[in-house]
Structures are given as C-alpha cells and as structure tokens.
Amino acid sequence: MEHTVDFSAQLDRALNNLHEEGRYRTFIDIERQQGNFPHATWTKPDGTQQPITVWCGNDYLGMGQHPVVMAAMHDAIDAVGAGSGGTRNISGTTVFHKRLEAELADLHGKESALLFTSAYIANDATLSTLPKLFPGLIIYSDALNHASMIEGVRRNGGAKRIFRHNDIAHLRELLEADDPKAPKLIAFESVYSMDGDFGPISEICDLADEFGALTYIDEVHAVGMYGPRGGGVTERDNLAHRIDIINGTLAKAYGVMGGYIAASEKMCDAVRSYAPGFIFTTSLPPAVAAGAAASVAHLKKDQDLRDQHQTQAKILKLRLKGLGLPIIDHGSHIVPVIVGDPVHTKVLSDHLLADYGIYVQPINFPTVPRGTERLRFTPSPVHGPDEMDKLINGMDALWSHCALNRADLAG
Numbered sequence: 001m002e003h004t005v006d007f008s009a010q011l012d013r014a015l016n017n018l019h020e021e022g023r024y025r026t027f028i029d030i031e032r033q034q035g036n037f038p039h040a041t042w043t044k045p046d047g048t049q050q051p052i053t054v055w056c057g058n059d060y061l062g063m064g065q066h067p068v069v070m071a072a073m074h075d076a077i078d079a080v081g082a083g084s085g086g087t088r089n090i091s092g093t094t095v096f097h098k099r100l101e102a103e104l105a106d107l108h109g110k111e112s113a114l115l116f117t118s119a120y121i122a123n124d125a126t127l128s129t130l131p132k133l134f135p136g137l138i139i140y141s142d143a144l145n146h147a148s149m150i151e152g153v154r155r156n157g158g159a160k161r162i163f164r165h166n167d168i169a170h171l172r173e174l175l176e177a178d179d180p181k182a183p184k185l186i187a188f189e190s191v192y193s194m195d196g197d198f199g200p201i202s203e204i205c206d207l208a209d210e211f212g213a214l215t216y217i218d219e220v221h222a223v224g225m226y227g228p229r230g231g232g233v234t235e236r237d238n239l240a241h242r243i244d245i246i247n248g249t250l251a252k253a254y255g256v257m258g259g260y261i262a263a264s265e266k267m268c269d270a271v272r273s274y275a276p277g278f279i280f281t282t283s284l285p286p287a288v289a290a291g292a293a294a295s296v297a298h299l300k301k302d303q304d305l306r307d308q309h310q311t312q313a314k315i316l317k318l319r320l321k322g323l324g325l326p327i328i329d330h331g332s333h334i335v336p337v338i339v340g341d342p343v344h345t346k347v348l349s350d351h352l353l354a355d356y357g358i359y360v361q362p363i364n365f366p367t368v369p370r371g372t373e374r375l376r377f378t379p380s381p382v383h384g385p386d387e388m389d390k391l392i393n394g395m396d397a398l399w400s401h402c403a404l405n406r407a408d409l410a411g
C-alpha cells in the first residue's frame with residue numbers, strides 16, 4: 001500500500017540523528033554461565049565468541065545464580081508451569097504472588113505491598129495514578145529522578161515541580177510557593193545510580209512533615225544491599241516509617257525480575273484498583289515470583305553477603321584512586337570513573353572488552369550530563385581478586401594509552 005507519509009524516511013531520519021549525535025546504542029550480546037557469574041561469553045557481530053567478565057551488571061550480589069533462588073524457581077515451574085496465564089484480576093493471582101507481596105511488606109515494615117512486572121512500571125503506574133486518587137496533587141520531583149518516575153509524573157496530568165538534585169533549600173522554596181491546602185507529594189531516590197550518591201531522606205521527611213506532603217522513595221539501587229535485612233537505606237537509617245510509598249525492584253540485588261511498591265493497605269488497595277499499569281497486564285510468572293520471594297527472604301538474613309559487597313566496592317575504589325583515576329565516591333557500592341568525553345569513553349570500553357575481556361558499558365549523554373561521560377563499575381561479592389587485578393591492569397594501561405589525566409598522587 002502507498003503511504004502518503006514517507007514513514008521509512010522518517011525512521012531513517014530518527015536513527016541518523018542518533019548516529020550523528022553519537023547516541024546510537026549497540027547492545028553487546030552476552031551469555032552468562034550459571035554458577036560462574038560474573039563470567040560470561042560474548043558473541044561478537046561476526047559470530048565468534050570470547051570469554052568476558054561482566055563489570056557493569058546490576059545483579060549486585062550474584063543472587064541471579066544463588067542456589068536458593070534457582071531451587072525455588074525450579075520447584076515452582078515444575079509445580080505450576082511457565083506463565084501465570086492472566087492479569088492479577090483474571091486468574092493471574094497465585095499463592096506465589098501473595099507470598100512475595102507479604103515478604104515485601106514485611107521487608108519494609110509496611111501493611112501491604114503491590115507487585116508490578118518491573119520497578120519501571122511500578123514507578124510509572126503509581127505516580128501517574130496518584131492524581132486520580134488525590135485531585136489537585138502537586139508532585140515535587142528530584143531533577144535526577146529515574147526516567148520511570150519522570151514519565152509517571154509527566155503523564156499524570158497533575159502539577160509538577162522539579163527541585164534541583166538533593167537541594168533541600170530549593171525544595172522548600174517550591175513548597176512554600178504553592179497553596180498550603182494543595183495535596184503534595186515529594187518523589188525522590190535513596191541511591192542515585194549514576195553518581196552513587198544518597199538522597200537526603202530525613203531532611204526531605206522533615207519538609208514533608210512541615211508541609212503535610214506524602215513521601216515517595218525509589219529504593220531500586222538499595223533494596224537487598226542496605227539495612228540489616230536488606231530493606232534499603234530507609235531501613236539502614238531507621239526512616240522507613242516516615243515514607244508513605246517505597247518503590248523497589250526484584251531485578252537488581254535480588255537477581256530476578258519484577259518491581260513493587262510497599263505502603264499502607266489502603267494506598268496499595270487504591271493503586272491496585274486504579275492503576276492501568278497494574279490492572280491491564282499479565283502478572284509475573286509464578287516461578288519468577290517464587291525466585292524473588294526466596295531471594296528477599298534469603299537476603300533478610302545474609303548480612304555477610306552485604307558486607308562483602310561493600311568491601312569489594314571499597315577495594316575497587318581504593319585501587320582506582322591509587323592509579324590516580326577520577327572516580328566519584330559517595331560511599332555507596334557504585335563506582336563511576338569519569339572519562340569526560342564520549343569518544344574516549346567508548347575507546348576505553350571497546351578496548352577493555354576486546355583486549356582484556358572486561359565488559360563495562362560506556363555511559364553517555366543523555367543518561368549523564370555531557371562532559372561527565374563515564375565507565376560505571378558494579379563490583380560484587382562474586383568478583384574475586386583475579387578479576388579485580390585484571391580490571392586494574394587493564395584500566396591502568398588503557399588510561400595511559402589514551403593519555404588521559406590522572407590526579408597528582410603526591411598531592
């Protein structure tokens with residue numbers, strides 16, 4: 001059929017724009033080896049294969065291959081088959097979903113939890129639904145909030161105010177400028193994944209108390225890893241009771257898939273009843289829910305794994321600093337090395353992969369501001385001393401090869 005619009009040319013234009021801006025994304029084809037993570041096999045575009053070590057994954061604790069998680073998933077799939085076969089409302093609620101929600105509510109000390117197919121959907125569906133529940137709601141959103149929160153806030157048709165990243169004074173200014181009677185919600189994160197910095201949770205809760213606002217926190221890069229039971233930074237700092245809605249993922253430290261909110265029973269009931277992103281989609285496969293529940297339950301007790309994770313991050317930062325490389329260190333588990341331009345970042349990443357078998361994806365604009373292009377390493381308890389040595393040697397050699405600046409180690 002003849003189109004009046006040249007759709008093909010428009011697709012070319014859209015794709016060419018990305019190529020011209022150096023923002024076209026190519027995916028690296030990797031296959032993890034069960035029981036041997038972070039080792040994996042890279043299948044190159046020409047079909048040949050090379051062993052690699054993954055240094056940029058979000059399976060932060062290696063739970064994706066933990067025997068407890070694997071066993072729970074095998075048992076569930078053998079018991080009930082592959083998919084759930086329905087939305088939560090229409091035949092897709094199983095004992096596995098209910099158990100996982102109970103596990104998550106307990107994790108955060110909340111009355112209830114509500115599962116979504118990802119934390120992206122949990123953020124988007126919840127934030128876009130809240131103005132239906134609270135007409136006139138104004139959402140105050142941190143400038144560096146994740147795309148899923150931005151999307152939820154943008155689509156919700158309600159009012160939004162963006163406060164400068166972690167800037168409490170600016171947030172106060174914005175709160176003061178609005179009608180004291182308007183319903184308000186402050187949305188922010190506990191660990192910002194690009195710089196690895198922490199949100200000022202208690203100060204934000206103080207402002208929320210002062211202005212009668214609800215609080216919404218994304219703990220995606222903290223659940224499983226912080227707090228004595230893995231309840232995130234809000235658990236570590238004993239602040240969970242001051243947060244109205246906690247968002248988390250089951251796909252990163254818990255090593256499986258899915259997302260959720262934890263909140264009061266009434267809040268979860270209302271979101272469950274009004275959010276299209278919850279209602280009109282097939283629920284998670286039971287085996288996924290079973291694996292996630294096993295992971296959450298396990299990490300409530302495995303402080304040792306959390307300690308090893310933090311130790312690995314400290315060692316890597318120390319060693320990179322020892323080379324004089326410009327890392328960002330906010331005391332979290334995320335290790336960003338700032339390269340400062342997209343070309344060198346890509347050269348480093350390409351050579352690390354091809355010459356050293358080290359896989360770390362370059363991170364460019366618009367994910368991070370221009371001039372702060374970086375390599376972002378995610379050390380885990382399953383990265384041993386050999387892997388660490390190889391990474392340090394590779395970075396040292398390539399940093400010199402690219403003639404990039406180092407800090408003055410004598411200074």
Ligand SMILES: Cc1ncc(COP(=O)(O)O)c(C=O)c1O
Pocket residue numbers: 118119120121123146148189193218220221249250251258259
């Ligand atoms: C801060 C933040 N929130 C939400 C998400 C989405 O999590 P999920 O992968 O479960 O959709 C991400 C994922 O990268 C994230 O970084």
